[in-house]
Amino acid sequence: MAIPHPIPDPLAQMIAERFKVLGEPMRIRILDHLRDGPQAVGVLADELGTSQQNVSKHLGLLHGAGLVHRERRGNAVLYEIADQGVFDMCEHVCGGLQRHLAELQSLVTGEVTR
Amino acid sequence: MAIPHPIPDPLAQMIAERFKVLGEPMRIRILDHLRDGPQAVGVLADELGTSQQNVSKHLGLLHGAGLVHRERRGNAVLYEIADQGVFDMCEHVCGGLQRHLAELQSLVTGEVTR
DNA sequence: CAACTTGACAACTACTTGGTTGATAAGTAC
DNA sequence: GTACTTATCAACCAAGTAGTTGTCAAGTTG
Known part of the structure; x- marks a missing residue:
């Protein structure tokens, strides 16, 4: 695809x-x-x-x-x-959200994540 | 997840x-x-x-x-x-679109698909 | 320094849309 | 048949926003 x-x-x-x-x-x-x-x-x-x-x-x-x-x-x-695939999409979005939030958090804690 | x-x-x-x-x-x-x-x-x-x-x-x-x-x-x-994951999401959406369009098409052609 | 380039921000207009209200259609129960 | 239930449709309002225009800030070049 x-x-x-x-x-x-x-x-x-x-x-x-x-x-x-x-x-x-x-x-x-x-x-x-x-x-x-x-x-x-x-x-x-x-x-x-x-x-x-x-x-x-x-x-x-x-x-x-x-x-x-x-x-x-x-x-x-x-x-x-x-289309059950919608839920896969939602999980995908959640994954992206987590990565983004972790990135923001690293800015606060001082580059612990990544 | x-x-x-x-x-x-x-x-x-x-x-x-x-x-x-x-x-x-x-x-x-x-x-x-x-x-x-x-x-x-x-x-x-x-x-x-x-x-x-x-x-x-x-x-x-x-x-x-x-x-x-x-x-x-x-x-x-x-x-x-x-986040390269965006493109996975887009492909996922395209998959859903294809399924939807195929479904609509089957209504026209007379239940050939599915 | 001044002139130029490049990108961001603010204000504005026009359009879209989420939610409400009111009316209508489809179905059931009596 | 009437009364009641359930869902859809239409009209409306308010909020959000895509795109434009104008302006400003940052950086480069001479």
Whole structure:
């Protein structure tokens, strides 16, 4: 999976689009809650402490990006993770965060890390 | 590298922050141009077809997130990738994009893929 | 010293978007 | 049928931000 270099403009656009979808705390939290399995909109809204409309809106975005699947179950609509790879991405980000924070810390403690 | 579940609110915030920094085409393109090695701000601006001020602003953000390093070299300032892991992330995103697009395509062609 | 180059910062505009509010559609229960 | 539940859609507002313009600081050259 090699990315062309220099990167074509439309590809940069698509990649950024994907990142942008994940660049919102509420959406990260929604995805995290879906780790336990499919959930209905209302349940998520309660658990996350926000409105049903808000969750629905975010889920619509996530669905548009192909990150979650939708399924009607009677009166409710169940959403579930469509691409488990999202969590790999989150872990990758956490790794980067740790490296960055360690670097900052070394500036304070006096170059202990690295 | 396991992410706690349920995810703490501040962590979701930090992860989203990271993704948000990458959620901008111009910044993706800047990072891509830095793959060839350290570059000066002005050179990047020329290559990317935007203003020096704009590139400087984006590089400031990337630097704040710890994604690039800054180094004064005479009169110029050289920026370079600080965390090669960014490109792994981009490839990961591309993989997700491919899966999503293949899924959409199967809807058109009539369930050939999957 | 002055003239020039290079990059960062501040202010501003225009656009995007997260969250709310209100209304509508789909489904169930009676 | 009506009443109730659940989710989506549309309109709106407020906050954030990408890009421009103008200015300033740091460094080099003559």
